[in-house]
Amino acid sequence: MWQRVGSRRSWLMAGALIVTGAAVAGAQEPGATGRAGAPSRAVGEAGGAAPTRAEFARLQAEVREQKQLLIDMLQAEQQRYDMLLKIIRSQGGGAAATLEAVPPGFPSIVPPVGAPATSPASARPADERPRAAERAAENARRTAPLEGKVELAGGRGGAEIYVYVENVKGTPARGKSIEIKQENKQFSPRLAVVQTGTNVVFPNLDAIYHNVFSSSPRNSFDLGSYRAGDKARSVTLTAPGVVEIFCNMHQKMSANVLVVPSSLYTKVRPDGSFRIDNVPVGVRRIVAWSPGTRTIQQRVDLGPAGADVRLALEREEPKGHTNKLGQAYGSYRD
Amino acid sequence: MGAALFAAVTCGAAAVGVAAEPGEELSSPSGGDAGSGAPSRPADGPAGAAATASDEDEALAEAATPLSDRIRDLELRLEQTRQVAVGRQPRVTLSGYIDLGFFIPQGDGSGIVRDQGNALFPEYAGRYGWVFLGDLLAPTVNSRGEAADLGDAAGVERFDSVHSRGAPGFIANEVNLTMTSALGDSAIATASVNFVPRTGSSFSLGDFIDVDLAQLEWMPTRSQKTSIFVGKMESLLGIEYRDRKASNRFGITPSLIARYTTGTALGLKVRSKLGPDDVLVLAGAVTNGSNTTEQFHFYDEIDSNAGKTASGRLALRPPLPFELEVGVSGSYGGQDRARTSTGAMWFFGIDLMAHIDRLDIKGQILRGGAPGSPADQVYGLKLHNGGYLELDWMVTPLIGLIGRGEMRDAFVWLGDPNAPSGADRAYLTKSWRATGGVRLAFSERVLLKAEYLRNGEYGGIPQIKNDLFTMSLLLIE
Numbered sequence: 001m002w003q004r005v006g007s008r009r010s011w012l013m014a015g016a017l018i019v020t021g022a023a024v025a026g027a028q029e030p031g032a033t034g035r036a037g038a039p040s041r042a043v044g045e046a047g048g049a050a051p052t053r054a055e056f057a058r059l060q061a062e063v064r065e066q067k068q069l070l071i072d073m074l075q076a077e078q079q080r081y082d083m084l085l086k087i088i089r090s091q092g093g094g095a096a097a098t099l100e101a102v103p104p105g106f107p108s109i110v111p112p113v114g115a116p117a118t119s120p121a122s123a124r125p126a127d128e129r130p131r132a133a134e135r136a137a138e139n140a141r142r143t144a145p146l147e148g149k150v151e152l153a154g155g156r157g158g159a160e161i162y163v164y165v166e167n168v169k170g171t172p173a174r175g176k177s178i179e180i181k182q183e184n185k186q187f188s189p190r191l192a193v194v195q196t197g198t199n200v201v202f203p204n205l206d207a208i209y210h211n212v213f214s215s216s217p218r219n220s221f222d223l224g225s226y227r228a229g230d231k232a233r234s235v236t237l238t239a240p241g242v243v244e245i246f247c248n249m250h251q252k253m254s255a256n257v258l259v260v261p262s263s264l265y266t267k268v269r270p271d272g273s274f275r276i277d278n279v280p281v282g283v284r285r286i287v288a289w290s291p292g293t294r295t296i297q298q299r300v301d302l303g304p305a306g307a308d309v310r311l312a313l314e315r316e317e318p319k320g321h322t323n324k325l326g327q328a329y330g331s332y333r334d
Numbered sequence: 335m336g337a338a339l340f341a342a343v344t345c346g347a348a349a350v351g352v353a354a355e356p357g358e359e360l361s362s363p364s365g366g367d368a369g370s371g372a373p374s375r376p377a378d379g380p381a382g383a384a385a386t387a388s389d390e391d392e393a394l395a396e397a398a399t400p401l402s403d404r405i406r407d408l409e410l411r412l413e414q415t416r417q418v419a420v421g422r423q424p425r426v427t428l429s430g431y432i433d434l435g436f437f438i439p440q441g442d443g444s445g446i447v448r449d450q451g452n453a454l455f456p457e458y459a460g461r462y463g464w465v466f467l468g469d470l471l472a473p474t475v476n477s478r479g480e481a482a483d484l485g486d487a488a489g490v491e492r493f494d495s496v497h498s499r500g501a502p503g504f505i506a507n508e509v510n511l512t513m514t515s516a517l518g519d520s521a522i523a524t525a526s527v528n529f530v531p532r533t534g535s536s537f538s539l540g541d542f543i544d545v546d547l548a549q550l551e552w553m554p555t556r557s558q559k560t561s562i563f564v565g566k567m568e569s570l571l572g573i574e575y576r577d578r579k580a581s582n583r584f585g586i587t588p589s590l591i592a593r594y595t596t597g598t599a600l601g602l603k604v605r606s607k608l609g610p611d612d613v614l615v616l617a618g619a620v621t622n623g624s625n626t627t628e629q630f631h632f633y634d635e636i637d638s639n640a641g642k643t644a645s646g647r648l649a650l651r652p653p654l655p656f657e658l659e660v661g662v663s664g665s666y667g668g669q670d671r672a673r674t675s676t677g678a679m680w681f682f683g684i685d686l687m688a689h690i691d692r693l694d695i696k697g698q699i700l701r702g703g704a705p706g707s708p709a710d711q712v713y714g715l716k717l718h719n720g721g722y723l724e725l726d727w728m729v730t731p732l733i734g735l736i737g738r739g740e741m742r743d744a745f746v747w748l749g750d751p752n753a754p755s756g757a758d759r760a761y762l763t764k765s766w767r768a769t770g771g772v773r774l775a776f777s778e779r780v781l782l783k784a785e786y787l788r789n790g791e792y793g794g795i796p797q798i799k800n801d802l803f804t805m806s807l808l809l810i811e
Contacts, residue, residue: 184689185657207730207734218409218413228731229732239409252612317556318557318559320553320558325427327427327516328553329558331563331605
């Protein structure tokens with residue numbers, strides 16, 4: 001992601017400078033015509049004659065052309081990025097995963113945005129670009145297994161634990177859909193793991209009304225009231241994290257959906273161990289979570305040989321939840 | 335860094351605009367002067383160009399902003415909007431319903447007959463002045479438990495709220511207004527007020543207001559599984575109190591024992607759900623009086639004696655493939671309306687509730703007693719047995735069927751039967767009732783219910799013509 005943005009930003013920086021320059025040039029001219037009969041001080045001090053309306057219009061046309069050029073450049077850059085992405089996907093072993101951060105030891109395609117303006121990306125020789133793309137593709141191909149162990153304080157019992165890599169973004173799961181039923185005043189299943197972009201459908205099989213909602217930050221929604229026979233309503237979960245889902249009418253109804261950014265996740269084995277293959281090398285943020293715990297995160301410098309990570313989850317004291325208005329339900333709403 | 339770039343591009347774009355029209359508002363639709371005192375210019379002049387430039391600037395800025403930044407901004411705005419929306423929620427939530435009814439009683443609408451000359455029960459002769467047979471509240475017309483008629487019992491002044499005299503008729507059962515106010519995340523104040531339009535008398539209105547709930551519920555623990563209530567609050571005897579309101583009740587009418595368990599009393603209550611999946615529910619309360627219903631003989635909102643009523647319930651919710659709750663509950667305390675605490679009023683019962691697919695099964699058995707207090711004109715009670723079994727089945731989301739079988743065996747008296755003049759009166763009840771009904775849920779807010787109540791007697795009591803058909807249209811907000 002950063003690489004992509006960095007590349008685009010370099011082009012943008014160059015464009016911005018052009019536009020700024022044009023703006024400054026234009027600023028010295030048009031005031032007089034903008035205020036008929038009131039020549040601008042700048043023009044007067046320059047000692048030259050006031051520009052004609054035609055000249056002013058010409059200058060503005062030039063500015064417009066330059067801006068259009070900039071937009072064209074941006075679009076071209078976007079196309080170039082898309083092409084690069086295709087190359088990476090077609091060649092890379094990691095397939096769906098694209099890099100959000102540049103792994104250490106790999107030069108970026110273009111200098112970072114903070115690089116001196118004297119060497120903008122636009123100034124990069126055209127023949128360097130394919131090489132950069134190759135490097136990026138090679139970078140994406142360099143993956144390693146991530147192994148480790150997760151412990152749950154106080155014993156695991158039958159709790160499900162999941163581990164995922166947070167800072168590797170996958171292609172959003174557009175078109176993918178799962179179902180969480182409302183049946184017998186319960187959600188079923190009560191736990192699901194989906195990739196960002198997944199559509200979650202909530203059919204109500206009960207004859208009574210339910211109102212599914214979530215107040216989880218970045219994934220909040222309210223599906224309103226409906227019952228069996230009504231069209232099932234759905235929500236697309238776009239942000240990674242744990243989404244707590246409730247019914248506004250029945251306090252006991254609850255479910256959790258863990259939204260992961262890519263296919264780089266796994267369910268921890270009964271002995272606490274896990275392994276995720278094909279993780280792009282670099283500094284990775286590993287997240288572990290189990291229902292009833294807070295997510296924990298650990299940074300791991302994943303080298304070509306892989307890495308081993310230890311994570312410890314702690315159970316949270318059960319916490320009541322409020323209704324969709326942020327108010328307590330009351331004791332008898334179950 | 336992205337922000338810096340965005341700023342640079344935006345700055346450049348803005349500079350273009352400013353250069354085009356120095357000192358003027360680019361967004362001015364007329365392109366006119368923005369208070370600078372400069373003369374206005376023709377609309378087709380540079381101002382038009384400036385507007386174009388402004389549009390381009392926006393397009394440029396939009397194109398230049400990375401998509402991820404824009405999404406982040408949108409999400410941030412969305413979250414902020416959500417917070418604003420939550421912050422602007424009214425502190426008091428209003429809800430309620432309108433319950434409109436129509437009923438057709440049998441006979442004179444009353445559920446009792448007098449045992450003239452103690453012909454049927456001679457054993458009461460000389461001990462009770464009047465002996466009435468049957469159940470006063472059996473011909474119930476609505477969820478409030480009001481009878482179609484209370485009959486013409488001699489020697490007592492009663493507020494016969496419906497008093498139909500056996501005629502069919504429409505009735506506005508009640509208009510309920512419930513106010514709920516969240517006091518933080520862990521406390522709720524609730525008030526439920528019923529407006530009940532009834533026939534007036536002697537040039538005064540018969541309409542009345544009934545405050546049936548005014549409570550504060552505080553959940554002091556993080557899990558919110560323990561609640562402390564104070565005020566006029568729900569009962570904890572059995573399970574029927576949960577369905578006592580028309581909007582919650584599957585059918586229309588309360589059971590024959592609801593009069594003992596569904597009243598709201600003033601006091602303090604603690605309720606806690608314990609164990610995994612709330613397998614154990616414990617509740618205890620101290621209240622002024624019993625949980626009998628307000629319009630019944632025994633209710634005592636403001637206590638007239640020092641003996642408070644203690645009540646408790648223990649329920650189990652075993653982990654099964656379906657929902658099941660089995661409970662025992664009881665209460666014991668100074669007799670309602672008596673000036674001393676010497677006589678105790680008590681109730682004890684067991685209850686069961688199961689939810690299997692679209693079928694709800696509810697059952698309850700109750701016993702109770704109170705010695706009465708002749709000096710205070712307080713009724714005595716021997717509830718030998720009372721109970722019901724109810725099946726609520728949602729055949730489809732629209733149509734539900736209700737079936738209920740129940741009985742009540744009780745003896746209620748006023749006065750001292752051992753006194754030389756005997757007691758004032760007695761009500762002997764050995765009743766059974768079969769109820770069948772239908773429920774149409776047109777939407778979440780519109781319900782239509784109909785019930786037929788087949789009332790019967792046993793144990794030597796003659797059959798009283800007091801069956802009843804009743805309907806209820808509920809408009810819920």
